[in-house]
Amino acid sequence: MGGAGVPPPGDRTPVQAPRRPGREERRERRERGGHGGVNRMWRWIAPRPVHQNAPRIECRDPSAQGSGIHMGGNADMVAFVRARLADEEHVALAAGGDRWRCPADVPGEVHDRTGGVAFTVRGRGFDQHIALQNPARTLERIETNRVMLGEYVEVADLDTDRPAEDFRSGRAVGLGFAVRQLAAEYAGHPDYQARWLPRFIQ
Structure with missing residues (x-):
């Protein structure tokens, strides 16, 4: 007799090939850190119950309003970086935007x-x-930084002082470090806040 999942000798019943995971299933595996992900060892974080009358944290970044994305305490930092990039873009375009x-x-x-x-x-x-x-190079850098900022916005609510130990939280902290470094380039601006300094975790 064959073992579990193995047909007995002489059995000509076709064996079904393993099912290939779909796109959503593969994405979930990557987020959990499985199948070659960054965090092979992960633990499940039970969702915390939220009181029905608990206040909702609203995002104050104008570009994210109406998108369903809430960035918690990092919304002000994102709005600050967006505003500084817009300032630089205005100057570069006024200079002709050329090389x-x-x-x-x-x-x-x-x-x-x-x-x-x-x-x-x-x-x-x-x-x-x-x-x-030159202005053209400045515009290219601004666009690159905006792409990174957009990636951060998707997970900014997970960028906390005590992040969870899952893939998305690790991604949020990593992107958050880069965005905080970007914000620090404008530390001389009067709207910059010291609490946006990059976190250095041992």
């Missing part, structure tokens, strides 16, 4: 794409530095 270059035959001059002189800077290699930080 600049420094012709080798005219040191100190910074030219735009049309060949016109954007401005002239003499000495200390300022021209090369300014040309590198």
